[in-house]
Amino acid sequence: MIEQGMDNARPHAAISVRGLGKRFGDKVAVNGIDLDVPAGSFYGLVGPNGAGKTTTLSMATGLLRPDAGQVWIHGVDVWERPLEAKGLLGVLADGVRLFDRLTGRQLVTYAGRLRGMDPTTVAERTEDLLRVLDLEDAASKLVVDYSAGMTKKIALATALIHSPRVLVLDEPFEAVDPVSAANIRSILAGYVERGGTVVVSSHVMDLVQRMCSHVAVISDGNVLAAGTVDEVRGGDSLEDRFVELVGGRAEGGGLQWLQS
Numbered sequence: 001m002i003e004q005g006m007d008n009a010r011p012h013a014a015i016s017v018r019g020l021g022k023r024f025g026d027k028v029a030v031n032g033i034d035l036d037v038p039a040g041s042f043y044g045l046v047g048p049n050g051a052g053k054t055t056t057l058s059m060a061t062g063l064l065r066p067d068a069g070q071v072w073i074h075g076v077d078v079w080e081r082p083l084e085a086k087g088l089l090g091v092l093a094d095g096v097r098l099f100d101r102l103t104g105r106q107l108v109t110y111a112g113r114l115r116g117m118d119p120t121t122v123a124e125r126t127e128d129l130l131r132v133l134d135l136e137d138a139a140s141k142l143v144v145d146y147s148a149g150m151t152k153k154i155a156l157a158t159a160l161i162h163s164p165r166v167l168v169l170d171e172p173f174e175a176v177d178p179v180s181a182a183n184i185r186s187i188l189a190g191y192v193e194r195g196g197t198v199v200v201s202s203h204v205m206d207l208v209q210r211m212c213s214h215v216a217v218i219s220d221g222n223v224l225a226a227g228t229v230d231e232v233r234g235g236d237s238l239e240d241r242f243v244e245l246v247g248g249r250a251e252g253g254g255l256q257w258l259q260s
């Protein structure tokens, strides 16, 4: 069934965003954007600091109420049918506090039980996740005592445990060591191969170019370009295209006084 209001959105997209906007005081953080994330795509969201990526992802996943616009996850309106929409999602949010007085194992178990999963499956998947994310040795330690990278990985485990249809990951590789990052990349690539959809925000253009099928470039709350990675980069590297679209390179690096 296609929902009311979806006429000009894409009913078969994993995520469809129309006219999404958010303002904080005088600052327009997200300026009425449209975006379609095709089902089965590995979608990168890139943009300079303060571009509106986190605000967009927070609104798209039901964590932050938009001032304007609508979001559908596989055709389900996030703000009208939040429970149903959230059931389809796994989210790694930026800067959201975890229940960090739990151990890593307890936190992942709790996430699975909150999703209504049976205890045996939760226990099995929790051990699998701790193993592939190299957190077995830290599993009995409180999350409050984790390093930044370990915290990122345990939060990722809580997003994966229920095997959602759509994964939305804000900066999943930030602070994560190269071996764990490679493990996470292969987990995500396998998940996409099996029909899942992944959206990641990242500042690492090379990674997005290698890993993602699609990309959107956001700057100052607007979508400057969106499509397949090849369409957006148009023969250049994604990094060169990004700098061309976004601008802002300081001539000669500036800070001539910075010398020894």
Ligand SMILES: Nc1ncnc2c1ncn2[C@@H]1O[C@H](COP(=O)(O)OP(=O)(O)OP(=O)(O)O)[C@@H](O)[C@H]1O
Pocket (backbone or CB within 6 Å): 024, 027, 028, 029, 047, 048, 049, 050, 051, 052, 053, 054, 055, 056
């Ligand atoms: N809760 C808030 N209160 C006030 N301003 C906010 C709030 N959240 C975000 N902003 C502002 O909205 C704009 C977009 O921020 P956002 O965090 O979405 O950017 P981002 O693209 O995720 O940046 P980064 O790459 O640095 O994480 C920024 O100007 C930021 O200062």
